[in-house]
Amino acid sequence: MSRVCLTRVQNEDVCGAIEFCFNEAVTEDLLKEVRKILIKPNLLNSSPAHTGVTTDLRIIESLIVILREKGIKEIVVGEASFEDTEKVFNALGVYQLEKFGAKVVNFEEDKWVKVESPLKLALKHFHLPKTLLDSDLIISAAKMKTHSDTGVSLSLKNLIGCIPKSERRVGHIIDIEKTIIDVFSYLIKNKRFLSIVDGIYALEGRLGPAQGNPVKMDLVLAGSDPVAVDAASVKIMSYSPQRIEHIALASRFGLGDMDGLEVVGGSIEGVKRRFEMPPALPSFRSYLLSYAMERFFKKIPYLRFEDRCTGCEACVSSCPIGNIEIGGDGRININEKECTGCMVCIEACREGALDYRVRHERLYGIGRKIYHIRKSMR
Ligand code: SF4
Ligand code: SF4
Numbered sequence: 001m002s003r004v005c006l007t008r009v010q011n012e013d014v015c016g017a018i019e020f021c022f023n024e025a026v027t028e029d030l031l032k033e034v035r036k037i038l039i040k041p042n043l044l045n046s047s048p049a050h051t052g053v054t055t056d057l058r059i060i061e062s063l064i065v066i067l068r069e070k071g072i073k074e075i076v077v078g079e080a081s082f083e084d085t086e087k088v089f090n091a092l093g094v095y096q097l098e099k100f101g102a103k104v105v106n107f108e109e110d111k112w113v114k115v116e117s118p119l120k121l122a123l124k125h126f127h128l129p130k131t132l133l134d135s136d137l138i139i140s141a142a143k144m145k146t147h148s149d150t151g152v153s154l155s156l157k158n159l160i161g162c163i164p165k166s167e168r169r170v171g172h173i174i175d176i177e178k179t180i181i182d183v184f185s186y187l188i189k190n191k192r193f194l195s196i197v198d199g200i201y202a203l204e205g206r207l208g209p210a211q212g213n214p215v216k217m218d219l220v221l222a223g224s225d226p227v228a229v230d231a232a233s234v235k236i237m238s239y240s241p242q243r244i245e246h247i248a249l250a251s252r253f254g255l256g257d258m259d260g261l262e263v264v265g266g267s268i269e270g271v272k273r274r275f276e277m278p279p280a281l282p283s284f285r286s287y288l289l290s291y292a293m294e295r296f297f298k299k300i301p302y303l304r305f306e307d308r309c310t311g312c313e314a315c316v317s318s319c320p321i322g323n324i325e326i327g328g329d330g331r332i333n334i335n336e337k338e339c340t341g342c343m344v345c346i347e348a349c350r351e352g353a354l355d356y357r358v359r360h361e362r363l364y365g366i367g368r369k370i371y372h373i374r375k376s377m378r
Helices: 014-025 057-069 087-092 095-100 157-162 165-174 176-190 224-238 245-252 286-295 314-318 344-348 362-375
Strands: 002-008 036-041 074-080 103-106 112-116 125-129 139-149 152-153 192-204 213-223 262-264 301-302 323-325 330-332 352-359
Touching: 002 224, 014 057, 014 192, 036 157, 057 074, 057 095, 057 139, 057 192, 074 095, 074 323, 087 095, 087 103, 087 314, 095 103, 112 301, 125 176, 139 157, 139 224, 152 157, 152 224, 157 165, 157 176, 165 176, 165 344, 192 224, 192 352, 213 224, 224 245, 224 262, 314 323, 314 344, 314 362, 344 352
Parallel strands: 002 262, 036 074, 036 139, 074 103, 139 192
Antiparallel strands: 002 213, 112 125, 139 152, 192 213, 301 352, 323 330
16 A cells, blocks of 8 residues: 655645655655655746646755755756756746755756666657666656646656657657656666655646646645555546556556555545546547548658768667667668657768658648648638
8 A cells, every 4th residue: 555645735835745745755764875866846848836837846945955954965956848948947946946955957968878668668768867867766746737648747747857858759659658657667666766746736727738727726745656646646636547547557567556545644535626637538530630640641761861871870779669770781771660750760860861751742742732721811
């Protein structure tokens, strides 16, 4: 049974709420021999915390103060925002956290280290920031939000921000729910873990995670089992964790406990509220459109300029699904059937040897012309 602490933030005393959660949810063992801690907030863009989009920095500040008091000397706050990370950090005042004794790291400027995906549900391998890999304990300090693709964005979904943007794009194309589990399974198997969910201002609506209606809940959740913390958060949003595919997947693979929750500090029933969620399934029209795009107009990379190819294999190692091989003749082979069309290999080729073609290019061209004519007539 996994312990989840849930508490109200009284009179804006965020530090008091975090301290309470810490005392209730963190066992002595969790911090034993921990030298370096990485805190990963959700700073998707520069919207302030009261919009329901980004993690409240008072939570991060409180965590730093508490961890310093407990004798942790190396604390890093790391993130790669959806927008320009440096601009987001400056707009939100993230560097101010350094005066409390933490280092702020823009993952985009960190060294990316390639790791094998333990489960290989969507990605065979992916990259993580060196700063994260050097840490003993990861704290996913997430926001309580709805998400148009995954239903919710909580402490598991927050981890997608630990991989490069190009791989996030690939994950969204292949299967975002499985990509979340690929990243999470690596971290939970190799690191100690703590999840915090910021429900001071949560976000509801169909357009999450970047837009929607902020909801003042004045809640914070914490626990060392991220699956349990996310399951409790979904229950507070009045839905079954079974409906959220990545939470159900994590539970099925034994990465955490979705059902047996021991909730302390408050009751789910006492704080739950029905959130307006994105529709469970895409509309028939959007489904048809994405099927047609995939079926008829898929982008497929190919070696356009053979003379430029140096055989460096950068494209081979960049392909997240291991879809490129070097043949006996030294030429690269791309498996068209399995290719997701993510274009990561084209970005990886510094020689500009690769290009792409669109399946049924003429039909695609006609479709685009019709689209632009219709748009100009609106
Ligand atoms: S990255 Fe470019 S140059 Fe290197 S092997 Fe691939 S196609 Fe050739
Ligand atoms: S071959 Fe290129 S476009 Fe296809 S999946 Fe691999 S990286 Fe993506």
